[in-house]
Amino acid sequence: MSTESTTAPTLQDIAREAGVSLATASRVLNGSTRTVAESYRERVEAAAARLGYTANLSAQATARGTSAVIALFVADIADPYFAQVAAGVARGADEAGLLVTISTTGRDPERETRLVRAVRGQRPRGIILAASRADRPGTDLLRAELAAVARLGSRVVALGPGADDDVRSVVIDNRGGARALAGALAQRGYRTAIVLAAAEGVRTSDDRLAGFTEGFVAGGGRIERILRGDFSRDSGRQLADVALAAGIAPGTLVFGISDVVAIGALTALRSAGREIGTDLALAGFDDIPTSRDVTPGLTTVRVPLEEVGYRALRAAIDEEWAAGEDLGLEVVLRESTPERR
Amino acid sequence: MSTESTTAPTLQDIAREAGVSLATASRVLNGSTRTVAESYRERVEAAAARLGYTANLSAQATARGTSAVIALFVADIADPYFAQVAAGVARGADEAGLLVTISTTGRDPERETRLVRAVRGQRPRGIILAASRADRPGTDLLRAELAAVARLGSRVVALGPGADDDVRSVVIDNRGGARALAGALAQRGYRTAIVLAAAEGVRTSDDRLAGFTEGFVAGGGRIERILRGDFSRDSGRQLADVALAAGIAPGTLVFGISDVVAIGALTALRSAGREIGTDLALAGFDDIPTSRDVTPGLTTVRVPLEEVGYRALRAAIDEEWAAGEDLGLEVVLRESTPERR
DNA sequence: AATCATCTGGAAAGCGCTTTCCGATCCGCG
DNA sequence: CGCGGATCGGAAAGCGCTTTCCAGATGATT
Numbered sequence: 001m002s003t004e005s006t007t008a009p010t011l012q013d014i015a016r017e018a019g020v021s022l023a024t025a026s027r028v029l030n031g032s033t034r035t036v037a038e039s040y041r042e043r044v045e046a047a048a049a050r051l052g053y054t055a056n057l058s059a060q061a062t063a064r065g066t067s068a069v070i071a072l073f074v075a076d077i078a079d080p081y082f083a084q085v086a087a088g089v090a091r092g093a094d095e096a097g098l099l100v101t102i103s104t105t106g107r108d109p110e111r112e113t114r115l116v117r118a119v120r121g122q123r124p125r126g127i128i129l130a131a132s133r134a135d136r137p138g139t140d141l142l143r144a145e146l147a148a149v150a151r152l153g154s155r156v157v158a159l160g161p162g163a164d165d166d167v168r169s170v171v172i173d174n175r176g177g178a179r180a181l182a183g184a185l186a187q188r189g190y191r192t193a194i195v196l197a198a199a200e201g202v203r204t205s206d207d208r209l210a211g212f213t214e215g216f217v218a219g220g221g222r223i224e225r226i227l228r229g230d231f232s233r234d235s236g237r238q239l240a241d242v243a244l245a246a247g248i249a250p251g252t253l254v255f256g257i258s259d260v261v262a263i264g265a266l267t268a269l270r271s272a273g274r275e276i277g278t279d280l281a282l283a284g285f286d287d288i289p290t291s292r293d294v295t296p297g298l299t300t301v302r303v304p305l306e307e308v309g310y311r312a313l314r315a316a317i318d319e320e321w322a323a324g325e326d327l328g329l330e331v332v333l334r335e336s337t338p339e340r341r
Numbered sequence: 342m343s344t345e346s347t348t349a350p351t352l353q354d355i356a357r358e359a360g361v362s363l364a365t366a367s368r369v370l371n372g373s374t375r376t377v378a379e380s381y382r383e384r385v386e387a388a389a390a391r392l393g394y395t396a397n398l399s400a401q402a403t404a405r406g407t408s409a410v411i412a413l414f415v416a417d418i419a420d421p422y423f424a425q426v427a428a429g430v431a432r433g434a435d436e437a438g439l440l441v442t443i444s445t446t447g448r449d450p451e452r453e454t455r456l457v458r459a460v461r462g463q464r465p466r467g468i469i470l471a472a473s474r475a476d477r478p479g480t481d482l483l484r485a486e487l488a489a490v491a492r493l494g495s496r497v498v499a500l501g502p503g504a505d506d507d508v509r510s511v512v513i514d515n516r517g518g519a520r521a522l523a524g525a526l527a528q529r530g531y532r533t534a535i536v537l538a539a540a541e542g543v544r545t546s547d548d549r550l551a552g553f554t555e556g557f558v559a560g561g562g563r564i565e566r567i568l569r570g571d572f573s574r575d576s577g578r579q580l581a582d583v584a585l586a587a588g589i590a591p592g593t594l595v596f597g598i599s600d601v602v603a604i605g606a607l608t609a610l611r612s613a614g615r616e617i618g619t620d621l622a623l624a625g626f627d628d629i630p631t632s633r634d635v636t637p638g639l640t641t642v643r644v645p646l647e648e649v650g651y652r653a654l655r656a657a658i659d660e661e662w663a664a665g666e667d668l669g670l671e672v673v674l675r676e677s678t679p680e681r682r
Numbered sequence: 683a684a685t686c687a688t689c690t691g692g693a694a695a696g697c698g699c700t701t702t703c704c705g706a707t708c709c710g711c712g
Numbered sequence: 713c714g715c716g717g718a719t720c721g722g723a724a725a726g727c728g729c730t731t732t733c734c735a736g737a738t739g740a741t742t
Contacts, residue, residue, distance in 0.1 A: 056727090090443060104431050293607065362723075
């Protein structure tokens with residue numbers, strides 16, 4: 001138990017209390033290759049317990065030259081997509097005894113670059129970029145910054161493609177998943193689709209759009225329209241309103257680039273008096289928990305987001321690492337896209 | 342721009358490059374009360390830019406004796422409740438130039454105690470406990486641990502009551518909110534209710550239950566049954582199944598202790614063939630985004646969760662602090678509890 | 683019995699930074 | 713023209729820890 005001192009006990013205090021040297025105390029309490037005689041070990045441990053010692057992590061980090069933290073970047077932690085990824089990261093970090101710091105980028109590449117730069121100061125063990133990246137101006141700086149950070153000893157892991165020498169990556173087969181989804185829906189009889197996408201150049205959106213197009217066209221369908229916004233619920237609402245204003249023929253399939261977008265669209269379509277399932281069909285991507293709870297249930301592609309986060313963490317800390325392991329997306333057909341007859 | 346060295350430039354390097362002393366470099370780059378002549382300042386800044394210097398935060402923390410981090414504890418980051426709180430914390434931390442580390446407790450008091458203990462090693466500026474606490478054995482240890490941490494200089498902030506000398510707190514008026522909700526529903530004509538609660542002793546659940554009971558009884562209603570589980574969606578499903586097995590009379594109001602629970606119940610009730618809105622009524626608490634997206638829309642009490650997180654952060658870092666400021670919960674009536682006639 | 687390898691504790695250097703203290707320089711003023 | 717007080721750079725001590733290096737002790741080997 002701790003004494004009532006107002007300042008935390010240091011290793012020095014423990015050493016004095018136990019009547020041993022600083023070196024010995026360190027070896028006992030904070031791990032070392034060296035062995036310490038049982039009698040000494042006990043004395044040190046007792047002293048540490050008595051004084052309520054906890055190692056100062058910052059001091060440890062400066063002395064060791066590396067800190068036990070993983071820096072996680074997400075676009076928005078309140079977004080269920082990122083929240084689930086974060087949960088996976090947190091689980092893995094906990095297993096490995098690492099701390100995770102979290103930064104929100106708001107999908108702004110400049111901000112992201114700035115934050116990565118700032119986080120360099122932590123000399124983290126690893127950096128996980130879950131914020132979806134764009135192939136855009138500004139990204140080069142990020143890439144350079146990441147390379148610099150990687151050279152300094154932090155392992156960098158990104159979601160999505162782009163593994164190079166500096167960056168490991170956990171890839172979600174957005175294109176393949178979207179292709180499979182579109183194929184299944186074409187199979188169900190849908191022939192025209194409207195896509196509510198994010199801006200061109202945003203990797204995740206581009207891939208899903210490409211895959212969807214491939215699959216849908218191969219199945220005999222036609223993409224009637226592509227509307228551009230972002231990954232938010234609001235974007236889903238707004239794009240749906242735009243589409244409504246232009247007119248949506250009954251039997252059309254609306255594909256939201258993510259579940260969040262699709263659910264935004266759901267609201268807008270419904271409040272315009274359109275009925276999902278009978279009049280229009282709707283599909284999303286990700287299979288966030290809400291997709292199961294809305295009515296009608298939302299057809300989507302299940303992405304094992306928690307697992308993605310966990311794998312990203314492993315990629316950040318494991319020495320050897322197999323790039324290719326597959327994540328297994330899965331098309332989930334629900335009532336928002338009934339068989340069309 | 343950075344050179345291609347494999348080791349990060351230190352302040353020493355900058356000082357050498359600029360031809361000034363370590364002290365001067367430190368004063369220029371990392372803030373100080375002392376002024377430095379313009380000519381020196383420029384040289385140092387140029388050198389820092391040339392070498393791509395970023396201060397080593399751990400070293401800074403050891404030297405200063407305090408680190409620029411806030412430790413946030415949540416039960417489960419994937420839960421929208423906590424995700425939103427975390428977003429508020431992240432926003433505030435960003436404004437203040439602080440890093441936030443996140444730990445998930447899984448609502449286990451022992452684990453929470455262990456984690457708080459571990460986090461002491463960070464010597465964080467503040468600790469925010471969002472994980473809902475129970476009045477339970479195990480909590481005393483937590484309390485002691487928190488007091489110790491507070492004495493060591495970290496400000497401790499808890500969600501929910503319990504402010505004492507060591508702990509500031511952001512309080513959500515769960516009881517009042519639930520009372521208002523129950524009153525409004527009694528007003529709408531509901532007379533019997535089943536409550537899907539968490540375990541007894543869990544503060545948030547107890548308060549909501551108490552408030553709901555007060556309000557409902559005052560309005561002429563009767564609590565027919567209280568079922569105990571936890572705050573998860575699964576708990577909602579299971580408890581609803583239990584209730585169904587025992588029989589739920591038409592016109593009964595089912596109150597989930599949180600929206601997540603209510604939404605779990607929604608699924609179970611629906612798949613048992615019960616219709617929400619006409620046959621049964623359903624209400625929750627929190628107003629998570631999903632509550633608006635389900636059909637019928639879920640009646641609930643809006644808790645400004647992001648704001649809660651933000652305030653918790655301010656409480657952690659502001660010198661002066663007004664305990665009482667009110668958060669303004671708001672009853673949100675939606676179609677899951679239509680006027681009963 | 684002498685030699686050597688091995689083991690283990692402690693002294694001390696060092697991690698990268700902050701901050702105190704000292705001393706040199708400059709200015710204003712009588 | 714000389715003096716006291718600002719002003720500002722630099723040397724060095726320190727933050728709490730790790731780790732190298734040294735030295736004494738022990739046991740094995742010949």
